[in-house]
Every structure is written in C-alpha cells, then in structure tokens.
Amino acid sequence: MKIIQVKNLVKTFGTIEAVRDISFEIEEGTIFALLGPNGAGKSTTIKMITTLLKPTSGDVIINGFDIKKQSDDVRRSIGIVFQDSSLDEELTAHENMDFHGILYKVPKKIRRERTEQLLKMMELWDRKDSLVKTFSGGMKRRLEIARGFLHHPKVIFLDEPTIGLDPQTRNYIWDYVKKLNTEENITVVFTTHYMDEAEKMSDIVAIIDHGKIIKYETPQTLMDEAHAKSLEEAFLYFTGRDIREESATSDIDRMRNIRKSHGRK
Amino acid sequence: MSTIYILWLRQLKRSFRSKSRIIGSLGQPLLFLLAFGYGFGPVFQKAGEGNYIQFLTPGIIAMSVLFSAVFSGIEIIWDKQFGFLKETLAAPVSRVNIMIGRTLGGATISIFQGLIVLAISFMVGFRLESAVAAWNVFLFISLIAILFTALGTAIASILQDFQGFQMIMNFMVMPLFFLSGAIFSFQGLPSALEFIARINPLSYGVDGLRGSLTGVYQFGFIPDLTVLSLLTFILILIGGYLFSKIEA
Numbered sequence: 001m002k003i004i005q006v007k008n009l010v011k012t013f014g015t016i017e018a019v020r021d022i023s024f025e026i027e028e029g030t031i032f033a034l035l036g037p038n039g040a041g042k043s044t045t046i047k048m049i050t051t052l053l054k055p056t057s058g059d060v061i062i063n064g065f066d067i068k069k070q071s072d073d074v075r076r077s078i079g080i081v082f083q084d085s086s087l088d089e090e091l092t093a094h095e096n097m098d099f100h101g102i103l104y105k106v107p108k109k110i111r112r113e114r115t116e117q118l119l120k121m122m123e124l125w126d127r128k129d130s131l132v133k134t135f136s137g138g139m140k141r142r143l144e145i146a147r148g149f150l151h152h153p154k155v156i157f158l159d160e161p162t163i164g165l166d167p168q169t170r171n172y173i174w175d176y177v178k179k180l181n182t183e184e185n186i187t188v189v190f191t192t193h194y195m196d197e198a199e200k201m202s203d204i205v206a207i208i209d210h211g212k213i214i215k216y217e218t219p220q221t222l223m224d225e226a227h228a229k230s231l232e233e234a235f236l237y238f239t240g241r242d243i244r245e246e247s248a249t250s251d252i253d254r255m256r257n258i259r260k261s262h263g264r265k
Numbered sequence: 266m267s268t269i270y271i272l273w274l275r276q277l278k279r280s281f282r283s284k285s286r287i288i289g290s291l292g293q294p295l296l297f298l299l300a301f302g303y304g305f306g307p308v309f310q311k312a313g314e315g316n317y318i319q320f321l322t323p324g325i326i327a328m329s330v331l332f333s334a335v336f337s338g339i340e341i342i343w344d345k346q347f348g349f350l351k352e353t354l355a356a357p358v359s360r361v362n363i364m365i366g367r368t369l370g371g372a373t374i375s376i377f378q379g380l381i382v383l384a385i386s387f388m389v390g391f392r393l394e395s396a397v398a399a400w401n402v403f404l405f406i407s408l409i410a411i412l413f414t415a416l417g418t419a420i421a422s423i424l425q426d427f428q429g430f431q432m433i434m435n436f437m438v439m440p441l442f443f444l445s446g447a448i449f450s451f452q453g454l455p456s457a458l459e460f461i462a463r464i465n466p467l468s469y470g471v472d473g474l475r476g477s478l479t480g481v482y483q484f485g486f487i488p489d490l491t492v493l494s495l496l497t498f499i500l501i502l503i504g505g506y507l508f509s510k511i512e513a
Contacts, residue, residue: 050355051355052351052354052355052512053512054512072357072358072359073357075355075356075357076357080351080355082348082351084348085347085348086348086349086350086351086352087348087349087352088275088279088347088349088352089347089349090278090279090282090283091275091278091279095278098271099271099275099352100352100356102267102268102271103268103271103352103353103356103357103358104356104357105267105357131282
C-alpha cells in the first residue's frame with residue numbers, strides 16, 4: 001500500500017519557488033530519507049505534507065486521506081519531530097509528555113507506561129519534574145524525540161532528529177526507530193545532514209535540490225550510479241560541492257533567524 | 266473536551282509559576298487606585314460627584330482584567346517564536362477547541378486578577394454601597410475577561426512577532442481603557458470622544474461592573490449584558506477563525 005502519495009507539489013513564497021513541482025510515493029513500512037543541501041526545500045516539503053503549511057498547488061494523500069480536505073485524519077495518522085524546538089519551556093518534561101499524550105488521545109495507562117519507558121531511554125527520567133527551560137540543548141532534543149514517539153502513528157516524520165546529539169544517543173534513537181518500524185510497520189520519513197545515518201537506515205533515498213527531486217533510489221543504487229564508496233560521496237556527486245548559502249530559500253531561513261533573534265524577550 | 270481542558274490547564278500552570286508576573290501585574294492597579302484615587306479624590310468631591318474611590322474602583326478592576334486578558338491572548342506570539350505553537354497545530358484536534366481552551370485559560374487568570382484587585386480596593390477604602398449581587402460582579406468580570414482574551418488571540422494570530430505589539434498597546438489597549446468611563450464619566454466630553462466611548466466595548470464592562478458594585482448604571486444591566494455577550498460571541502468566532510488560519 002502507498003502510505004504517502006505526493007503529486008505535483010509546489011510552494012512559492014512571493015517570487016521565491018521553494019518547492020517546484022515534486023512528486024513521489026512511499027510504500028507503507030519504508031524508512032525514507034529526504035536529503036538535500038541547506039535551503040533545498042526539505043523542511044518546506046515536510047511542513048506541507050504534515051498539514052502545517054498550505055501548498056501553493058499540488059496534492060498529497062497520506063494513509064488514504066487528503067491533506068487539504070481531511071487534515072484531522074492526516075494529523076491523527078502522523079507524528080512529527082520538528083527541526084527546531086517545539087517544547088513548552090515553562091512546563092516540566094513530564095508535563096510536556098502528558099500534554100502531547102492528551103492532545104493525541106493516548107489512553108492514560110499507555111501514556112504513563114510509554115512516558116516512563118521513553119524518558120528512561122532518553123535518560124531524562126530523573127529530571128522528569130524539572131522545568132524544560134533548565135535543560136541543556138541535547139536534553140531538550142531528546143525530550144522532543146521522546147514526545148514524538150509517545151503516540152504510535154502510521155507515519156513518523158523526523159526533521160533532522162539527531163542534530164546536536166552524541167553518538168550514544170543517536171544510536172539509541174535509531175535502534176528505537178528501527179524497532180518501531182519492524183515491529184509496528186511504522187513508516188519513517190526523515191531528513192538529515194549525516195549521510196552515514198541515511199546510508200545505514202534508509203530503504204529509499206530522495207535527493208532534493210533547488211526545490212526539485214533529482215534522485216529517488218535505494219542508497220546502494222545511488223552509490224553504484226555515482227561510483228561512490230559512501231552515500232556522502234554519492235550525495236556530493238549529485239548535488240555538487242558548492243556551499244548553498246546564497247540560494248533562494250536560505251534567504252528566507254536567514255530572515256527567519258534574524259526575526260527570531262530580535263523578537264525574543 | 267480534553268483538548269480544551271489541557272490547554273486551559275497549561276495557561277494556568279504557566280501563569281501561576283511566573284510569580285514576578287503576578288506581583289508585577291498587581292502593582293499597576295494598586296498604583297492607579299492610590300495615585301488617582303487620592304490625587305483626584307478632593308477635586309471630584311468638590312465638584313459634587315461624591316467619593317472618587319467608589320467611582321474609580323470598578324474602572325480599575327476593569328482595567329486590570331483588560332490588560333491581563335489582552336496579554337494572555339497575545340501570548341500566542343511567544344508560542345510562535347518559541348516553536349511550541351507547532352506542537353498544538355500539528356495535533357489531530359480542532360483548532361477552534363485549542364483557541365477556546367487558551368482563551369478560557371487566559372480569561373480564568375484575568376478573572377482571578379480582577380478579584381484580587383477588588384480585594385485590594387477594600388484596603389484602599391472602597392465600600393459596597395448597595396446589596397450587591399455577587400454573581401453579577403463575577404459575571405461582568407468574566408465577560409470582560411473572555412471578550413478581551415479572544416481579542417488578544419485574534420490579534421496575535423495575525424501578528425508574526427512583537428514589532429506590532431507596542432502599537433497595539435498605544436493605539437488600542439490604552440485608548441480602550443481611557444475612553445471607557447473607567448476613570449472619568451462621559452458627561453462633558455467633546456462629542457467625538459463621547460462617541461468613541463459609546464462604541465467602546467469596555468465602556469459596557471465598566472458600566473456593568475460599576476452598576477453591580479455600587480448600584481449606579483449609566484446604560485443599564487440588560488444593555489451592558491447584551492452588548493458584552495454578543496461581542497464576546499463574535500470575537501470568539503473571529504479569533505477561532507483567525508487562529509485556525511495560522512501556518513507554521
């Protein structure tokens with residue numbers, strides 16, 4: 001069964017084309033990596049697929065539901081770990097988990113069990129009653145991921161999940177993702193800049209650049225095609241070695257960052 | 266229901282944990298009561314208008330509820346900037362319920378605030394004059410609280426950051442307060458200002474509160490209640506609509 005179908009998806013911000021007519025399909029139970037340089041359109045694509053951003057045009061069907069007409073059904077089918085923090089820093093770790101569980105209607109008993117299991121796995125259990133604002137960056141990231149796994153969705157989206165984490169925690173997280181994938185047949189869609197993760201974990205890799213999907217293959221095929229020893233080499237072969245700071249969409253990101261840093265209290 | 270409850274609870278937890286904010290937000294009404302109450306009191310008395318503290322207290326309660334409510338609504342901008350809003354927007358729950366939960370949470374805090382200011386006003390010399398219908402006092406405080414939290418929510422749904430915030434304070438919240446009959450009555454105002462005061466929703470809140478606390482209405486209980494209820498209903502609809510249009 002095709003769990004995700006993306007057809008002719010387009011997003012423009014003013015005159016900037018962030019995502020230009022992309023189409024792809026993902027089979028249920030796949031671990032799917034969406035790779036691309038900074039500003040290639042990865043996060044914009046994920047935001048549209050997860051109903052957080054309205055596409056300029058195009059269609060997305062997730063788990064049989066149309067993101068435009070059945071957004072609540074889509075939201076019930078998915079889980080998201082965002083690229084940047086979406087925790088409530090004035091609440092404790094445990095309260096953040098509880099809040100999420102109640103919003104996603106996870107039954108109380110399961111919520112308690114999983115919260116304990118996940119917080120222990122992320123080594124946050126003895127800090128469960130501390131306010132999140134007292135946490136370090138890595139701890140916040142771990143809590144964010146624990147929260148994303150609290151309800152078991154059909155598809156989980158991980159937008160650069162392991163950024164800023166040590167190798168131990170990264171391994172932990174990927175083992176858990178793999179386990180969920182094999183035991184519960186959860187489809188995983190993730191973005192990352194760590195090519196070794198994509199090489200090891202993913203069944204299918206899509207490379208997106210300048211808002212278009214330029215490759216959609218298994219990691220092995222990509223490496224064979226590029227005559228590369230690693231996915232990183234293959235990735236550089238397909239996307240070039242130029243640094244993409246000046247690309248159109250990274251301007252948006254930079255503006256966003258400037259705005260954020262000025263706006264904070 | 267669970268969505269509304271958990272968002273309501275979150276607002277309460279956040280507010281009651283921020284001790285400095287609670288104390289800070291009580292400082293202003295107290296200052297206004299003391300400075301205006303004792304400063305203008307003698308003039309008011311000489312003009313034959315009676316005890317100024319009696320006149321002023323309902324206005325200051327309305328003010329503290331107004332400020333607290335608008336701020337609670339505007340807190341959404343914080344959530345936008347700190348990313349937490351995405352967590353609620355991505356959840357499979359009705360956005361209108363999220364908005365209602367937040368609004369009720371913000372309103373509950375504002376109601377508390379109004380009741381505390383009422384308690385403080387007794388220490389400053391405010392006295393109940395007639396047999397007060399306690400329920401009416403609570404009713405009007407609640408309506409002001411819900412109405413203006415919904416207004417803050419609606420505004421914050423449109424704003425992206427705090428750049429526009431100062432403008433809202435200066436061109437909306439302060440005029441709402443000053444031209445509501447909270448610190449002086451409409452009589453003798455230039456007709457343009459009196460017109461503004463008459464279309465100012467807070468005027469009906471101040472009047473309702475003053476009426477139920479001291480027995481003196483300008484518009485009357487039924488008009489006050491009707492205007493406030495109707496506007497509250499409309500603003501919840503508008504706020505809910507604008508909130509549901511937010512994109513991450």
